[in-house]
Amino acid sequence: MDAELSPSVRKPCSRDWTDRAIAALEADQHRSADTHLFKLDSPALAGIDIYLKDESTHPTGSLKHRLARSLFLYALCNGHIRQDTPVIEASSGSTAVSEAYFARMIGVPFYAVMPRSTSAEKVAAIEHHGGTCHFIDDGRTLYAEAEALARKVGGHYMDQFTFAERATDWRGNNNIAESIFQQMGKEPHPVPAWMVMSAGTGGTSATLGRYLRYKRHATRLCVADVEHSAFFDGYRTADADCRCERPSLIEGIGRPRVEPSFVRGVIDGMVRVPDAASIAAMNVLSRRLGRRVGGSTGTNFFALCWLADAMRAKGEQGSLVTLICDSGERYLRTYYDAGWLAERGLDPVPYERRIEAVLAGERLECPLEEA
Numbered sequence: 001m002d003a004e005l006s007p008s009v010r011k012p013c014s015r016d017w018t019d020r021a022i023a024a025l026e027a028d029q030h031r032s033a034d035t036h037l038f039k040l041d042s043p044a045l046a047g048i049d050i051y052l053k054d055e056s057t058h059p060t061g062s063l064k065h066r067l068a069r070s071l072f073l074y075a076l077c078n079g080h081i082r083q084d085t086p087v088i089e090a091s092s093g094s095t096a097v098s099e100a101y102f103a104r105m106i107g108v109p110f111y112a113v114m115p116r117s118t119s120a121e122k123v124a125a126i127e128h129h130g131g132t133c134h135f136i137d138d139g140r141t142l143y144a145e146a147e148a149l150a151r152k153v154g155g156h157y158m159d160q161f162t163f164a165e166r167a168t169d170w171r172g173n174n175n176i177a178e179s180i181f182q183q184m185g186k187e188p189h190p191v192p193a194w195m196v197m198s199a200g201t202g203g204t205s206a207t208l209g210r211y212l213r214y215k216r217h218a219t220r221l222c223v224a225d226v227e228h229s230a231f232f233d234g235y236r237t238a239d240a241d242c243r244c245e246r247p248s249l250i251e252g253i254g255r256p257r258v259e260p261s262f263v264r265g266v267i268d269g270m271v272r273v274p275d276a277a278s279i280a281a282m283n284v285l286s287r288r289l290g291r292r293v294g295g296s297t298g299t300n301f302f303a304l305c306w307l308a309d310a311m312r313a314k315g316e317q318g319s320l321v322t323l324i325c326d327s328g329e330r331y332l333r334t335y336y337d338a339g340w341l342a343e344r345g346l347d348p349v350p351y352e353r354r355i356e357a358v359l360a361g362e363r364l365e366c367p368l369e370e371a
Contacts, residue, residue, distance in 0.1 A: 017083040021106040022076055025069055028105060029174075032059065037183040038324075040288065044361030047317030048308050049189055052285075052301075053180055054324045056293070060098040060129070062326035064252075066176060067168070067203055068098030071158050072106070074167035084108060086155030088134075090146035092118040093252050094326055095160050095201075100131030111155070113146040115139040121330055139247060140256070164203025165261035170210035177211035180321055191217055193318030194307050198224045198253040198299045198325075199231045202262030209266025220268035224303035229254030232272045235264050236371035249275050249344065250295040251334075252325060272369040275344075277302045279335055280351030282328065284359075292328025295335045300325070305355050309364040 035057050040050040058065035075081045087103050089096055092114030103110035110131040114122075115138075123133050136145045143161075150157035172178045184190045195212070197205045209221045225232035226248050234242040240258050248254030282298025300322040308320055334340050341348070351366070358364045 014083070018076055018079075021081075022073065024105050025073055025076075025102065028059075028102075029069060034174075034179055034183070037180065037321075038289070039187075040285075042359050044359060045308055045312065048311055049187065049319040050304065050308065051184070051187075051192075051319060051321045052297075052324050053176070053183075053321065055176075056324050056327040058098075060094070060101045061125075061330075062094035062098065062252075063176075063204065063323060064094040064098045064326075065101075067160065067164055067201070068095060068102050070167040071099070071160060071163060072102045074163060075156060075158065076106075080156045081106075081108060086111060086150075086153045087158055088113065088146050088150040088153070088155050089158045089160060090114075090142045091160060092122055096131065097122070097125045097129060099158060100126050100129035104130035109153075109155070111149060111153070113142060113149060115142070119330075119333065121333070125330075160201050160203070161255070161259040161261055163261065164201035164259075165206035165263050168203065168207050170207045171214055172211070175207055175211065176204065176323075177208045181215070181217070184319070184321070187319060189317070189319035191319075192219045192321045193311065193316070194220050194222050194304075194320050196222045196224060196300050196304045196307065196320065196322040198226070198250075198296050198303075199229075199262060200253045200255070200296070202231070202259050204323075206261065206263040206266060209263065209268075213266065221266065222303060222307060223267050223270045224299050225270060225272050226250045226254040226278060226299055227272070227275050228256075229272075230256060230258050231262060232270055232369065232371065234258035234262070235267060235270045238264065240264075249346075250278050250299055251331070252294070253296045253299060270371045271303050271306060273299050273302050274351070276346045276348050277351040277366070279341065279346060280348035281305065281355055282335060283348060284352055284355045286328060288359075292331075292336065293324050294326040294328050294331055296325045297323070298335075302351075302355065303368075305358045306364060306366070306368055309358050313363070 038052045055063035086109040088111045096112035116135040228246040230242040230244045278298040281302035286292045
């Protein structure tokens with residue numbers, strides 16, 4: 001690598017460029033309306049209100065839009081990204097799509113390091129926003145390959161899995177937690193009994209959990225994990241070195257290791273949701289909304305239904321809030337493809353019946369691993 005490309009010896013760029021880049025990100029946020037908070041109609045759950053914050057309506061179509069903006073602001077304000085600095089991320093999913101969007105906005109190159117098996121839809125979305133896809137054959141080398149590419153091109157490795165929990169101001173500043181509480185202000189139960197969030201980097205659950213404690217809200221945070229993910233066992237055993245060899249089938253959440261940005265101490269409870277149950281909940285919610293949602297939203301919704309069932313059994317009332325993470329249009333060849341599901345032995349139909357039963361006022365009758 002040429003010495004002039006090394007971030008350690010690169011001359012500082014003009015503050016004018018950094019000022020313009022930050023102003024561009026802030027202008028984009030100022031132009032964006034907040035995402036809608038839906039109340040799901042469920043008359044049979046008398047006294048238990050269900051809300052879903054729709055993060056799929058961001059310009060890049062997912063919850064990761066918020067994270068990507070925060071990561072770019074964090075890197076710019078720390079001097080990691082300068083004029084013409086290439087940005088590299090280890091991601092084949094929504095984070096890469098959103099980061100490509102912001103990289104193009106401020107005029108820097110963007111590279112997404114991803115497995116060669118990444119869906120054509122995700123590759124097309126990243127390239128649509130001006131990003132370059134760097135394919136690898138072994139997904140287990142994802143982090144190392146991203147770091148190596150950053151060194152090779154003299155760029156900045158964004159490293160969402162480390163910095164997601166610290167890039168967002170969890171005390172407020174229009175973060176997702178503050179937004180939810182502002183939107184809940186005039187509801188019958190303005191302080192939710194539970195918030196439910198699945199974990200990908202762990203950044204959103206960290207923001208939610210910290211904000212709840214900072215504001216001294218009685219709301220508890222439930223993190224829903226998926227099969228073949230290290231987060232649940234890491235939380236249950238307090239072992240940050242937990243590993244899982246098989247990859248998660250639910251894109252965007254579940255990791256083979258407990259990521260540095262996963263903050264165990266702000267979580268009040270975790271459940272592990274079977275993959276077939278995530279797909280089933282995705283289908284049920286899609287039918288009720290009249291449009292498709294993604295698999296991670298299904299994970300969130302199944303855990304929320306499980307909590308609603310438990311609250312009703314105890315005679316409790318209150319509100320429950322979770323997120324619509326992204327649109328289901330990105331998964332037409334996977335979760336919405338019967339052949340794809342059959343190849344992987346996933347049958348969501350029995351779980352769909354159980355979820356519909358809960359929403360109709362019956363018991364869920366589906367125990368989950370909980371911690």
